Amino acid sequence: MRDYIKKDPWNIIEESFDPALNRISESIFSIGNGKMGQRANFEEKYSGSTLRGSYVAGVYYPDKTRVGWWKNGYPEYFAKVLNATNWIGIHVNVDGEELDLATANVTNFKRVLNMQEGILQRSFVATLSSGKQIEVQSTRFISIVDTDNAVIRYSVKALNFSGKLRFTPLLDLNVVNQDSNYDEQFWTEISRNAAQGTASITGETKKTAFHVACAFKLGMEYDGDDALYTIAPFSQDKLVGNTVNLTIVENQTVSLIKYVAVISSLYADKANIQGVAEASVAAAYAKGFAAMLTEQRAAWAKKWAECDITIEGDVAAQQAIRFNILQMNQTYTGEDERLNIGPKGFTGEKYGGVTYWDTEAYCLPFYLKTADPKVARQLLVYRYKHLGRAIENAAKLGFKHGAALYPMVTINGEECHNEWEITFEEIHRNGAMSFAIYNYINHTGDVGYLAEYGLEVLIAISRFWRQRVQWSDRRNGYIMLGVTGPNEYENNVNNNWYTNLLAQWTLNYTRESLAQVKVNDPQRYAEIVAKTQLGAHEDEETIWADVAAKIVLPIDEATGVFIQHDGFMDKELLPMTAIPKGEYPIHKHWSWDRILRSCYIKQADVLQGIYNFEANYDKATLKKNFDFYEPLTVHESSLSPCIHSILASSLGYEDLAYKFYLRTARLDLDDYNHDTDDGLHITSMAGTWMSVVEGFGGVRVQQGVLHLNPSLPKQWQGYSFRITFRGALLKVAVKANAIIIENESDQKLSMQVAGVEQHLAARQTLNLAR
C-alpha cells in the first residue's frame, strides 16, 4: 500500500517525481475515450522504468499459446490488446542536450488528472547537466467528442538561459508488447508520410491484419521572430515526425500543440485509412485547441450529471469513487457492439485486454444504472454476436445440438484461456451470460431484446446445461461433475451450488422467455424455433423443466447453509483469521494443493448466487450463509469484497459493509496489491461503485420496480449518487436524518424507498426522513 496521491475531490494529484513510482502513476493517470487509451507516459524521451502503452480498441494480436502440458481443447492462441503507435512522443532538446527526466534534476513536478474535465496535466522544472533550466507544462486529453482525436499542448519556458530549443514530435510504430509469449514484434509498417507540420503512419498487425493509421498536425505558439524557427519533416522505418528548431530567450515560453488522430480499420477502409487520419487531424487543427478543450469539459460535465457520486466528510473516498467512475467511462461507452471491457481497460497489457465474465457480473450493473440503456445493451449484443463461436467452442468440448459455452476469456468470441480447470470447468460464466439478459430486461423493461437477441442465447446456454448434467440414481437428481465455481481456490469439484443454481435458473428463465416470446411475437418465435431447431432432437423444454426441478443443490440439513460443493463440509473449517501471520495473501505463500484443500474461498461463490437472486431468500437464509462463508473468504480477487459489502449492508452489518467497501475503494490509488504498475483494476472499480449504490444505497430492481434502502456509513456525513432508471434520472442524497430524491428528468416514477412506495413526478424532489 502506498499513499502518495494527494487527496482532492475532483483531481488526482502527484506532487513530486519519484522514478520508483513512475509505472504506477503511468497507470493511475491513464486517459481514454472508449475507442483508444493512453498510459500516462511522458512525451519526452525517458530512459527510466516505463511501461509504454497506447491502445486502440478492438485491435488485437493472437499470441501463440504458451503451455507446459497441452490438453485437448486448449486454444491455439491468446488474443492480446496491443501496444500501438506511440502518438504522444515529443522529444525536447536544449542546446544539444536531450530532456530525459531520468537524468535531469526534476523539481516542482506536478501531475494532475482533472477528473471533472477529463484532462491530464503535468508541469515540472528540469535542470539539465549544463545547468540550463526549463519549465515544462503539458496538457493532454483524448477527446470524448471527437473520438478519433487527441491533443497535447506542450510548453517550454527557458528559466535561466537563451539558446536553441528543438522539439521532435513523432509517431513511432517501432513498439513492442511487454506481454509477448515469444518476444515477437506484432506490427509491420504499411505506409508513412511526413511533411512540414504534419506526419502520418499506418501499421498492420501480424496475423489479424488490422490497420491503424495515426496522424499529427502541429500548431505553434511562438512569440518571436518567425525567421528564427524552422520545421522539417523526417521519415524512417516505422518512425515519422517533424523537427522544430527555434531560438528561445530567457523567460520566453514556447508551446507546441500536437493534434493527433488515431483511426483503426474497424472504422475505415484500409485502402484510404491514412487519408482518413490526415483529414481527421486537419479538422481537429481547424477546430483548435481551445474549442476542443471547451467541448471536452462540456461533454464530461454531461457525463458526470448522470453518474456522479458525492461523499461528504471523506475526501479520500470522494476522490476514489470519482476515479472509479471516470475510469469506467474512459474504458467503455457502448458506441460499438464489437468492443468490450478488459480487466485493465486501456491502462495496461495484463490479462491481454480481453473480456471475462467480469463484464456481465460487475460492469453491466454499473452501465445499467449510469447510462442510457443502449450502453448496457451493446454489452449483451457483443455476446449475441459471439453465439456462433460459443457453439463452436462447446462442440470442441463434445457438446451437441447447438449447445453454447461462452469463453472464459475472449476478444473475438473464441476461447483464449488455457488452464483446464478454468477453460473447461469454470463454466458458471455461461450463467452470467443468461443472467445478464434477465438483468438488462429487468432494469430497462426492454422486453423486445428477448425476441431480437436474448432468446437464442438462452436456448443455446440451456442446451449446454442440459448436456452438462447427468442423472444420478444415488443422488436421485441431476448432478454436475467437474466444475470450478467463482471461487477459483477450488478446482474440479462436483455440484458447485452456485453453478447448479445458475443452470437451474437459466433453464427456467429460458422456458419462461420462450413462452413470453411465443405470445408477444409469434412470428419471431417461429423464426427462432426454426433457426435453433428447437425440440427437433428431443423434447427440450420438458427435459429442461425436469433438470431444473431435479438438479442437486447441496444444502447442510443441520444448519440450512448451502454447501459450496460436494465434500466442502468435510474440510477443516477455520476462519481466515487462523491463517498464520505472514502467510497472507495465501496465493503468494501457499502451494496450490494447500490452497485447494484448505477451506479458504478466493471470492464470493455461494454468496454470489444469493446476491444474484437475493429476492428469493429470506434474511435468515442470507444471514446464516453470510455468517458461514464470510469468515472463510480471503478476497484474493478484487471482485469479491463488493458482493460481501452489498450483502453486509443488506444484513445491517454496517461495519463489515464499510470494511469490504474500503478493500477496493482505493485499490489502485493506494496501490493496495502492489500491482497498479501493470494497469488499473477496471472491472473491480465497477464493484466498488456497486458497494456504494447497491450496498449503502440499497438500490435494487425487483420485478421492474426500483427499490432504495439506504444506510449511511458512520464514517461519512452524507453521500449522494445519481442513477438512471427507465427514462428517469435520479439524484439520491443520503444524509444523517434524510433521504432526498431529486428527479432531474421529465419522467415520472413510482419506487420503493425503505419499503414504502413513493411517487416521483417529473422534476420533483422528495425529502424523506430516515
Place this chain on the structure above:
Amino acid sequence: MRDYIKKDPWNIIEESFDPALNRISESIFSIGNGKMGQRANFEEKYSGSTLRGSYVAGVYYPDKTRVGWWKNGYPEYFAKVLNATNWIGIHVNVDGEELDLATANVTNFKRVLNMQEGILQRSFVATLSSGKQIEVQSTRFISIVDTDNAVIRYSVKALNFSGKLRFTPLLDLNVVNQDSNYDEQFWTEISRNAAQGTASITGETKKTAFHVACAFKLGMEYDGDDALYTIAPFSQDKLVGNTVNLTIVENQTVSLIKYVAVISSLYADKANIQGVAEASVAAAYAKGFAAMLTEQRAAWAKKWAECDITIEGDVAAQQAIRFNILQMNQTYTGEDERLNIGPKGFTGEKYGGVTYWDTEAYCLPFYLKTADPKVARQLLVYRYKHLGRAIENAAKLGFKHGAALYPMVTINGEECHNEWEITFEEIHRNGAMSFAIYNYINHTGDVGYLAEYGLEVLIAISRFWRQRVQWSDRRNGYIMLGVTGPNEYENNVNNNWYTNLLAQWTLNYTRESLAQVKVNDPQRYAEIVAKTQLGAHEDEETIWADVAAKIVLPIDEATGVFIQHDGFMDKELLPMTAIPKGEYPIHKHWSWDRILRSCYIKQADVLQGIYNFEANYDKATLKKNFDFYEPLTVHESSLSPCIHSILASSLGYEDLAYKFYLRTARLDLDDYNHDTDDGLHITSMAGTWMSVVEGFGGVRVQQGVLHLNPSLPKQWQGYSFRITFRGALLKVAVKANAIIIENESDQKLSMQVAGVEQHLAARQTLNLAR
C-alpha cells in the same frame, strides 16, 4: 499398429529401407550398456527424417520450465537428458558423391539387432546418382564389458566401379535436443584434438557443467597398396575427425574400424577427462575388434542365463519378450547409485530421461527377480541419497519436521514436473518409495537395508502422510483431500483409496520397522532417532498408529467394492465398450473435463493397491473389485495392462490375462501407439515381463517365501523363465502337463508351487505334473 519387423526368436530384423519408418527403427534398434546409449541412427550423412540420439547416463541439462500459468511451488526447470556428442558418424564419399540413404537408391537393406549378443548390424546396397554401386556392412555395439567403449566396423565394397573412396569418421559436438523449451544449445566446447588416426573432443553442458569427452581411434582393413590411402586429421569448432582417402577397385572391400570411448565427468576428473578418453580408446584398439566382440557375446550369454524367457509356439511373443529383457538390461545395470531409469531409457528424449515412480512400481520387480540383489538395491539407494531434497521439496509445499515428498519426476532429487494436479497432488508416489523398501527386503531378505538406509526414508514419508491427512468429525476418520491417484483421469479428488491405503500401510510399516531396528541394531536405531529428531515435536509413533487406524478407506457397503475416491459412485458407470467408435483413445478425442467427469480409468488404481497387497485380500474381494473396475479401465497408460493381466491370471481369467499381456507385449515392435519414433516404452517393458512371470508364472514372494502358481496361455505350447531368488537361480518351464523347475545354482531352496511346499536341492530339477 505396424508389422514390418520380421519375427525371429533372437533377432530384431528389418528387411527393407522405408524412410517413413526410419525414426521408429532408430528407436527399436537402439543399443546401450547402462552407462551410455545410442539410437540406431546411420553412420553416414542422412538428410531424411531422423532423431539423432547419443545419450550419456546421468548427464542432464536443467531446461527452463515452460508454463502457461505459474503456480507457487512449480520448479524452475525440467532436467533433461541430453543428446550428446555424435560418436557414430562416418561419412562416406564415392568419387566426390556423398552417400546419403535419403537420396541414393537403396536395395538389399537389412538391419538386425542381435539380442543374444547385443550387436547391431546393418547392410545395404546403395546406387548413387552416378550409377556407382557400393555394398555397405556395418557392425556396431556398445560394450557391456568395457563400459566406456563402443566400436563400429564399417565396410564398403565397390560393386561396379573402381575409384576414390573417402571415409570421414568424426566426433560432432554440434548437436541439439529436439526437446528444448527455448531452442537453446546445451553444449559448449572445452577442448578438442585430432591427429592421424585419432581424434577427441570434450564438451561441457551449460548450467550443470558436466564434461563429456569422446575419443576415437581408427583401424583399417584395406587389402591394397598402403601408398594408395591417406589419413589426415581435421578439427574445427565442435567437430573433429579424420579424412581417410583411398582408392578402391571393383569387388574390393574396405573396412574402417572406429573404436570409441565416451567418458563423463561422473567418472573422471574434468582436468584430465580427454586424456582418460584417449587412453580408454587406445586400450580398446589394443584389445581389438574381434576380442571385444567375443567378450560382448560371452557377457550377454551370462546375462541371458539369468533372465531369459522362452515361449514355445509363438515366435512373435518370443521375440517381443526377449526384446523387452534386452532393453531393460541395456538401460540399467545397477553399477552406479546415481543413475536410474527414464521412461524411454537411452532410446529417445521424451519425458526428459528422468525418473518416475515407474522405477519402483514396475522396474524394481524385474531387477529383483533377474539380477543380483545389489542391482535393485542401487535403485533404492538412489532415492535414499535424494531424501534431503525430498524433504526440501515437501518444505516448499508447507510440510514440516522432516516430512518428505519425493518428486514426481526427477534426475537429481529435485522436482521437475509442473502440473499442479500431478506435481503437488499425485503424491501416491511417496507410497511407491516406501513399498519398494518393503518389496526389496521381502525378496532379498536384506533386513540390514532397513537400518542402513530404509528407515530414514520411511520416517520421512510417514511424517508426510501424517501431515497430509486431516481429521474429519463428519467422517469420523482421517481424510486426505486433493490428490490425484495412479489413475490420472481423475484430478484433485478426495480420499483416493489407493493413496490412503499406501499411507496407512507406510505408517504401519514404519512403526514395525522402527521396532525391528530397535531390537536388531540398537546403536543405529539411536543414531536414526537422533538424526531424524524422532518424537521430538510430538509422539509421532502414537499419532501414526492413530492415523493408520482411522484413515478413511472408502468402500461401497452394498457391494464391498473399494471406492476409488469420494464421489466416484455418483458417476455414470458405463463400460468402456460404450465409448463411441472413433473416440478411442479418449485422451486423443475428448477434452480434459469430459475425461475427468467420465468414469473411465486411465490405469489401474484400486487394482494397483490390491496388486501391491494381494495377500491381504481374499479371492472374492479381488474378484468383485476386478469385475467392477476392469470394464471401466481404458489402459491409456502402457503401465496399466500388466497389472490387469497379473490379477486376471490370479483370478483364472485366462483370456483376459492373455489379452492384457498382448496390449504391451509388442508395444514398440509393432508401434502400437504410433509413438515408437519418440523412443521405446522402457518402463512398461518391465510390466510385460511381470505379466509373464508374475501373471502366467504366478510368481509371488510372501513373507520371504517364493510362490509359483503357473498357468499356460492356450496360445502357447509352453514357456520358461529364469529368476534369481535369495542366491538361487531357477529356470521354470511350464508345459501343458508339467512344471519343471531347475535349480541352476548351488543354493538350496524351499518354495511353494501351486500351494504345495517343495524343496529344491542345489542343482536339482523338479518335474511336477500340472
